[in-house]
Amino acid sequence: MDPNEPGALPSAVIDRDGLDALIATLAARGYQVLGPRLEAGAIVQGPVGGIDDLPEGWLDVQDGGSYRLERGAGSALFAHVVGPHSWKRWLYPPKQALWRAERRDGGFTVTAPDEAVPRYAFLGVRACELAAIAIQDRVFGLDAAPPVTDDPPTDGAAAGGTFLDPGYAARRAEVALIAVNCGRAASTCFCVSMDTGPRATGGYDLALTELIGDGRHEFLVEVASELGAELLGTLAHRPAETADIKAAEAATRRATAQNRRAMVPGVAELLEANREHRRWDEVAQRCLACGNCTMVCPTCFCTTVEDTTDLTGRHAERWRVWDSCYSLEFSYIHGGPVRTETSARYRHWITHKLSAWHQQFGSSGCTGCGRCITWCPVGIDITEEARAIRDSQGPAR
Numbered sequence: 001m002d003p004n005e006p007g008a009l010p011s012a013v014i015d016r017d018g019l020d021a022l023i024a025t026l027a028a029r030g031y032q033v034l035g036p037r038l039e040a041g042a043i044v045q046g047p048v049g050g051i052d053d054l055p056e057g058w059l060d061v062q063d064g065g066s067y068r069l070e071r072g073a074g075s076a077l078f079a080h081v082v083g084p085h086s087w088k089r090w091l092y093p094p095k096q097a098l099w100r101a102e103r104r105d106g107g108f109t110v111t112a113p114d115e116a117v118p119r120y121a122f123l124g125v126r127a128c129e130l131a132a133i134a135i136q137d138r139v140f141g142l143d144a145a146p147p148v149t150d151d152p153p154t155d156g157a158a159a160g161g162t163f164l165d166p167g168y169a170a171r172r173a174e175v176a177l178i179a180v181n182c183g184r185a186a187s188t189c190f191c192v193s194m195d196t197g198p199r200a201t202g203g204y205d206l207a208l209t210e211l212i213g214d215g216r217h218e219f220l221v222e223v224a225s226e227l228g229a230e231l232l233g234t235l236a237h238r239p240a241e242t243a244d245i246k247a248a249e250a251a252t253r254r255a256t257a258q259n260r261r262a263m264v265p266g267v268a269e270l271l272e273a274n275r276e277h278r279r280w281d282e283v284a285q286r287c288l289a290c291g292n293c294t295m296v297c298p299t300c301f302c303t304t305v306e307d308t309t310d311l312t313g314r315h316a317e318r319w320r321v322w323d324s325c326y327s328l329e330f331s332y333i334h335g336g337p338v339r340t341e342t343s344a345r346y347r348h349w350i351t352h353k354l355s356a357w358h359q360q361f362g363s364s365g366c367t368g369c370g371r372c373i374t375w376c377p378v379g380i381d382i383t384e385e386a387r388a389i390r391d392s393q394g395p396a397r
């Protein structure tokens with residue numbers, strides 16, 4: 001869109017120094033800036049103090065069950081795609097104390113943890129990750145309550161949870177979101193088919209598109225909030241011109257064209273109609289029930305509670321920790337677990353994610369980020385499993 005057209009978001013252009021200054025400005029305003037960092041052979045999220053901390057020149061090459069980094073992106077700072085971390089680890093930490101108890105005067109005193117709410121700025125949030133944050137906002141009750149219904153799923157239905165997660169809400173309220181539009185896709189990405197990317201369309205404060213090549217290295221900056229406008233106002237910038245917008249659009253077209261995988265249309269109804277299917281047994285022969293797919297998924301939210309005591313018996317704690325619907329214990333109810341077979345656990349995960357989620361939260365639970373494909377040790381591919389069900393509509397097992 002031309003920057004002068006009605007409806008165009010306010011936009012400007014900054015250079016590498018401008019990005020460095022943005023990180024410094026966020027830090028000076030009290031944000032802990034988190035962004036992509038190279039660590040232990042992967043690009044993960046962590047504290048970023050300036051552009052020198054970003055993974056300059058690195059590309060991630062991803063496929064089913066495989067991830068490797070390569071040099072080859074020149075001086076690009078955001079040529080990589082998504083890695084094993086998602087932003088949920090900061091908004092909904094893997095381990096949280098729920099309460100602590102001390103034995104005193106013949107009884108117990110129970111206290112809630114009194115931890116300061118961190119003030120995060122997320123740098124480099126991709127469009128699929130903004131979609132994942134929007135989904136978690138509904139799961140954790142920040143949006144309107146969903147209708148509880150047995151009706152067939154429909155995209156865009158009223159969404160939201162009835163029960164507010166106060167910890168998530170507190171952290172979420174403080175977050176500044178600096179999105180980065182993808183100019184490249186991994187072979188595992190399928191955001192286009194989920195309508196969640198590769199370009200961020202809202203839900204951020206600032207969105208950057210890296211414009212690199214022919215001697216330039218700049219960032220188109222789109223502003224979508226008051227905070228974003230304030231931040232841009234602190235930076236040296238020039239107005240965006242039509243050529244800048246066109247360069248950003250070309251980057252989006254490139255990432256769109258590189259989306260090799262796609263989710264089958266109508267997957268919610270497809271899975272709903274195939275609760276009994278021989279494919280569940282076939283996938284169970286490969287699935288290790290390791291739970292990796294749920295740990296890396298930016299929307300999976302299942303947890304369990306763990307109670308601990310010290311050796312004196314005077315101090316006890318209860319913790320909430322991420323759990324996975326692939327663990328045998330997860331479906332334990334009185335008398336034993338109800339999903340004893342791996343086939344039942346895989347079916348439960350994919351059917352909840354792609355079908356029942358619509359009825360619960362008003363959208364798919366999948367954003368097409370591809371993490372579950374890359375980080376599955378045996379390369380099980382959620383798009384391939386859905387396609388196999390569609391293509392083999394044979395008799396029920």
Ligand code: SF4
Pocket residue numbers: 293296297298299300353365366367368369370371372373382
């Ligand atoms: S199910 Fe897989 S592709 Fe979909 S959001 Fe989760 S990790 Fe990403």
Ligand code: SF4
Pocket residue numbers: 286287288289290291292293294326375376377378379380
């Ligand atoms: S689908 Fe892959 S990642 Fe998920 S539980 Fe099975 S083996 Fe693990």
